[in-house]
Amino acid sequence: MPSPNLSPIPELYVSxxxxxxxxxxxxxxxxxxxxxxxxxxxxLLMNGGFSPLKGFLSEADYDGVVExxxxxxxxxxxxxxxxxxxxxxxxxxxxxQDIALRDQEGVILAILSVTDKWVPNxxxxxxxVFGADDLAHxxxxxxxxxxxxxxxxxxxxxIQQPVHYDFKARRDTPNELRAYFRKLGWQRIVAxxxxxxxHRAHQELTFRAARExxxxxxxxxxxxxxxxxxxxxFTRVRCYEAVLDKYPQSTTTMxxxxxxxxxxxxxxAVWHGLIRKNHGCTHMIVxxxxxxxxxxxxxxxxxxxxxxxxxxxxxxxxxxxxMVDFKHMVYVQERAQYEPADEIADKDxxxxxxxxxxxxxxxxREGLEIPEWFSFPEVxxxxxxxxxxxxxxxxxxxxxxLSGSGKSTIANALMVKLMEMGGRxxxxxxxDVVRKHLSSELGFSKEHRDINIKRIGYVASxxxxxGGIAICAPIAPYTATRRAVREMIEAYGAFVEVxxxxxxxxxxxxxxxxxxxxxxxxxxxxxxxxxxxxxxxESPELAVDTTGVDVDHCAHQVILKLESMGLIxx
Ligand code: PPS
Numbered sequence: 001m002p003s004p005n006l007s008p009i010p011e012l013y014v015s016x017x018x019x020x021x022x023x024x025x026x027x028x029x030x031x032x033x034x035x036x037x038x039x040x041x042x043x044l045l046m047n048g049g050f051s052p053l054k055g056f057l058s059e060a061d062y063d064g065v066v067e068x069x070x071x072x073x074x075x076x077x078x079x080x081x082x083x084x085x086x087x088x089x090x091x092x093x094x095x096x097q098d099i100a101l102r103d104q105e106g107v108i109l110a111i112l113s114v115t116d117k118w119v120p121n122x123x124x125x126x127x128x129v130f131g132a133d134d135l136a137h138x139x140x141x142x143x144x145x146x147x148x149x150x151x152x153x154x155x156x157x158x159i160q161q162p163v164h165y166d167f168k169a170r171r172d173t174p175n176e177l178r179a180y181f182r183k184l185g186w187q188r189i190v191a192x193x194x195x196x197x198x199h200r201a202h203q204e205l206t207f208r209a210a211r212e213x214x215x216x217x218x219x220x221x222x223x224x225x226x227x228x229x230x231x232x233x234f235t236r237v238r239c240y241e242a243v244l245d246k247y248p249q250s251t252t253t254m255x256x257x258x259x260x261x262x263x264x265x266x267x268x269a270v271w272h273g274l275i276r277k278n279h280g281c282t283h284m285i286v287x288x289x290x291x292x293x294x295x296x297x298x299x300x301x302x303x304x305x306x307x308x309x310x311x312x313x314x315x316x317x318x319x320x321x322x323m324v325d326f327k328h329m330v331y332v333q334e335r336a337q338y339e340p341a342d343e344i345a346d347k348d349x350x351x352x353x354x355x356x357x358x359x360x361x362x363x364x365r366e367g368l369e370i371p372e373w374f375s376f377p378e379v380x381x382x383x384x385x386x387x388x389x390x391x392x393x394x395x396x397x398x399x400x401x402l403s404g405s406g407k408s409t410i411a412n413a414l415m416v417k418l419m420e421m422g423g424r425x426x427x428x429x430x431x432d433v434v435r436k437h438l439s440s441e442l443g444f445s446k447e448h449r450d451i452n453i454k455r456i457g458y459v460a461s462x463x464x465x466x467g468g469i470a471i472c473a474p475i476a477p478y479t480a481t482r483r484a485v486r487e488m489i490e491a492y493g494a495f496v497e498v499x500x501x502x503x504x505x506x507x508x509x510x511x512x513x514x515x516x517x518x519x520x521x522x523x524x525x526x527x528x529x530x531x532x533x534x535x536x537x538e539s540p541e542l543a544v545d546t547t548g549v550d551v552d553h554c555a556h557q558v559i560l561k562l563e564s565m566g567l568i569x570x
């Protein structure tokens with residue numbers, strides 16, 4: 001049994017006076033604007049959440065972590081914590097240099113003394129750390145499409161914590177939590193890691209876990225970055241606060257963890273264990289498919305359901321924290337209570353009820369009843385407030401296809417039909433219109449096309465977030481960029497990709513703007529379909545071909561799709 005050690009752990013911050021001085025001096029240093037994920041990592045580096053790390057990994061540490069979950073000195077550490085940068089910045093920074101790390105408002109949070117600069121083998125990192133170089137894994141997708149090409153490593157001198165304006169009283173550093181546990185005399189503490197709202201089953205299982213371990217309970221939700229598409233942390237925290245009242249007084253507390261999850265299943269579980277150990281916990285609940293990323297591109301689970309528990313058990317002593325098995329709780333109607341599924345002796349004589357996550361989302365989406373035995377009314381109310389039924393939420397219809405394929409025409413018809421129905425504001429972001437008003441300085445290189453599409457995605461995501469309907473109709477020739485836009489939008493509402501799959505021959509034969517002719521003559525360079533690529537969408541929500549079909553029919557097909565997805569009512 002790990003003994004509780006609640007003495008302070010080392011942080012990377014300098015004293016208040018030195019910080020002021022350093023901040024002043026650091027104004028002259030070359031500086032890097034941290035990404036949201038890097039800010040999360042930096043906060044946990046500085047406050048000891050990632051102890052024993054002293055900074056972003058050096059190349060030798062990185063190699064060890066990737067290959068066998070160990071730093072160069074043999075210490076267990078399963079997750080690469082690296083500072084990724086782009087080529088431009090890499091060309092300006094040298095090993096031996098100090099650089100200032102700034103948040104997104106330009107505030108200097110820390111200084112990095114660069115000891116290492118290297119180009120990582122990202123495919124190897126994906127294979128070893130996440131189990132497959134498969135873009136369906138959110139962290140692999142991030143690695144290849146969001147993270148910079150070059151990594152910097154070196155020790156950190158912490159100047160100040162990242163600023164948070166939300167739920168300040170609920171955020172604790174490892175030392176603040178340790179001090180809290182000391183003050184209350186808590187000796188054994190079970191941590192519950194979560195990125196989802198808690199319902200009655202979770203409340204039951206966490207309470208049982210704590211009781212069985214004769215421990216107090218720490219609800220330790222992640223509020224940094226979770227899986228794209230998760231319920232936003234503002235809503236979740238309001239839900240957690242409601243559930244906290246359901247535990248017997250003074251047995252349980254909650255603290256928010258600004259972690260950027262990687263959804264790395266087994267490795268992630270070990271990492272979570274080390275982080276909870278640093279926060280003063282003695283036990284951690286590890287569930288079925290802990291930190292699972294969902295299905296791979298072949299439609300199979302990335303990890304086995306108990307891989308995370310197995311790996312955790314293997315390293316438990318080294319982590320210094322004991323694993324508490326997650327019990328699958330189900331509701332027994334006759335006894336009106338939750339019981340662990342594997343402890344029900346009279347299974348055949350009783351009625352067992354359960355609502356899956358998918359079913360819950362469906363009920364929320366369609367405004368259906370969510371029974372009281374499943375969740376607390378306060379939690380359901382919160383979820384309904386932020387997830388109104390789909391027919392009242394914002395969404396984006398994203399047409400993609402070759403020039404002249406009919407995107408704009410269908411998009412216009414769709415807009416008019418949706419406006420006729422009423423209820424939500426509709427905005428059309430047509431390719432040509434966007435290029436005039438938002439992207440007039442851009443050309444048609446891959447880089448410029450990507451900037452253009454990301455701008456459209458950003459505007460559409462804001463419209464979707466605020467309950468409107470955005471209709472986009474650019475060519476958007478690249479799969480990765482379309483995927484990035486999908487992720488931006490799915491954080492707030494549905495993304496309906498419509499491939500206007502009119503064949504090139506037909507588009508060229510129409511040549512409504514005379515551009516194909518010019519492209520064939522070489523008078524327009526980088527013309528999609530002629531001298532520039534178009535990557536065909538693999539699984540759009542809908543594909544339509546306008547050859548020999550009238551616009552009204554195509555727009556109607558989109559309307560039917562929107563109805564079947566519950567986005568509009570018939
Ligand atoms: S992209 O790739 O999504 O950024 O393109 P988009 O913003 O939709 O702009 C496409 C319109 O610009 C005209 N045009 C070209 N298209 C493709 N390649 C090249 N080189 C090019 N140069 C100009 C063309 O009229 C496109 O309009 P649509 O409505 O698609 O025909």
